[in-house]
Amino acid sequence: MKIFEEFKIKDLLLKNKVVMPPMCMYSSDETGYANEFHFTHYVTRAVGGVGLIIMEATAVSPNGRITEKDLGLWEDGQIAGLKQIVKVCHEQGSKMAIQLGHAGRKCTAPNERIVAPSAIAFDDKSQIPHELTLSEIKAVVRDFRMAAIRADKAGFDAIEIHGAHGYLISEFLSPISNKRKDEYNGNAANNGRFLKEILEAVKEVWPKEKPIIVRVSADDYLQGGMTPEFMSDILKDFKSLFDILHVSSGGVAHAEIDSYPGYQVEAARYLRESCMVPVIAVGLINTPDIAEEIIANKRADLIAIGRELLRNPYWVLNTAREKRIPYEYPKQYLRSFNIF
Template sequence: MTVTVNDTATLGGLKLKNRLVMAPLQQYKGTLDAFPTDHHIAHYGRRARHVGLIILESTAVSSNGRLWPSDIGIYKAEHVQPLKKITDAIHAHETPVFVQLSHGGRKSSPEVTRSLIAPSALPFDDHYGTPEALTQAGIRGVIEDYRLAAARSVEAGFDGIEIHAAHGFLIHQFLSPLTNARSDEYGGDSEGRSRFLKEALLAIRQEVGRDYPVLIRISATDYCEGGLTPEEWVRLLKPLEAELDGIHVSSGGLLPIKPADVHPAYQLPHAAAIKQHFRIPVIAVGKLHTRSLANRALEDRLADLIAIGSPMLDDPDFAGRLLA
């Protein structure tokens, strides 16, 4: 049977009207205290008309883990009602919305971060500076931040959660051997490096239960020898598959290295390589900006859903034209 981007899909028990996902992209419109504004309500509400799912931009679980001074957060109770206005605007179009929970770790914004933290005291670059290696007590504190953020996500009306484990942020830093030099149970082999993610995921599940959809966004490759690869991601995520409802496959961001060639569908082979090992849906992203490319990826079973970012950011009607 031929599958197209217009076909319905199921994600963690949630029925999607089509297979087009609005990827999480920053608006840089949050307040200094990480509150969303009327811009966010209008922006997401306008784009909810056509897509099957919206994943909200990176939303900080901690005041010490914000990615930019103008991002948004979900680290205090006061954030809930402003976020609820966004989910209400999206739900008015009968479209579900997930929140992307994030912590920047060593890539947290120096402008709004008290002290950088990371699995190991290894800097990303001179701009960010050298982070402090997390103690085990510090790790427990961040896990608690994820748990509380998950509870607030439900209260704010989100239909699911995407755990941000990509683009060089804190969870990615724990997972990659290039940034995790720990010698305790949170470092070393695949099991040790994935322990932080596992504990964060289980803390989230403690609040939302098993029937609430939870995705993970990953960077399939670190674009550097010794870093993460699709094969290593299979080893990291396979033991956690029973607790996940989907995998959103991006790439890069751990180091100041960019891919040599960014062409249409350049990340699709990574999604395909990971998909063959999992029963849960895989979301492909990365310049899949035409209907023919999106449909080909679905027809060839290289991915289950297609996420698009920049074109939807620039044009609120992009999704409608692609689906037409």
């Protein structure tokens, strides 16, 4: 099966094309430090054979948290816990990335100043955010830069910039949430300017041999919102600044979404072809056959298995056994997987 083939980009060599996408665990505390749960959670999926594990949304500043229980990488003390997780996952054969993000107007952590590109609340139950000034935008860019330095010190093999799901970068990208009257809104170049500046800052400090991933919401499913075509126009302006595109959708505002296995794959295929970049497809992909079809038909380069990996941490091992694919199972479990 093609999902079991290696994938290489820059110095990153994955043993298969299965990705665990970032999924918030909300299991830290107000310090943002990783703990024993995070260790067990990620190492289990590494034992289970995942090629690339992308750790959950990790805030670049305290007010960048989605909740008060998010992981953080805004201070040096947060490096050690992440470094230990990376080390042991490496020992089990998985490569590790971390998703860096800022919640923007969707921050619910208490006692934090909520910020956004425009002073528009997410919904009628949410706080009206402070509209970022030009100098404050530059400060957020610096926060991403510093978090990238810390991610490298923790030993991550790749970094993902979270530009999806209605969080701060996504808020700048989408016409739904960005109503600014300056150079950060009004056309593809302006709506993408904030993400471009973050990528430029990260690229200055991130090792050249390690890939940079960008995650985007390609469709807001709302009139006047983001579309795959507009996202393509945005990304084409600076596609040289990243190596892999992780294609999701929704989140900037409440919308009706027809969710089904692979419902975001067409947007991934479109952006793969229009921007000519490798893509990760994600979205309720839960069976080996669906994953294989996507890769075999060149609709994506890597497959993110999310909720299914929460239910079954050994999805890769079980798939190899089910499909009778030669696989180097963990020696501790060999007696189980080698019996057909």
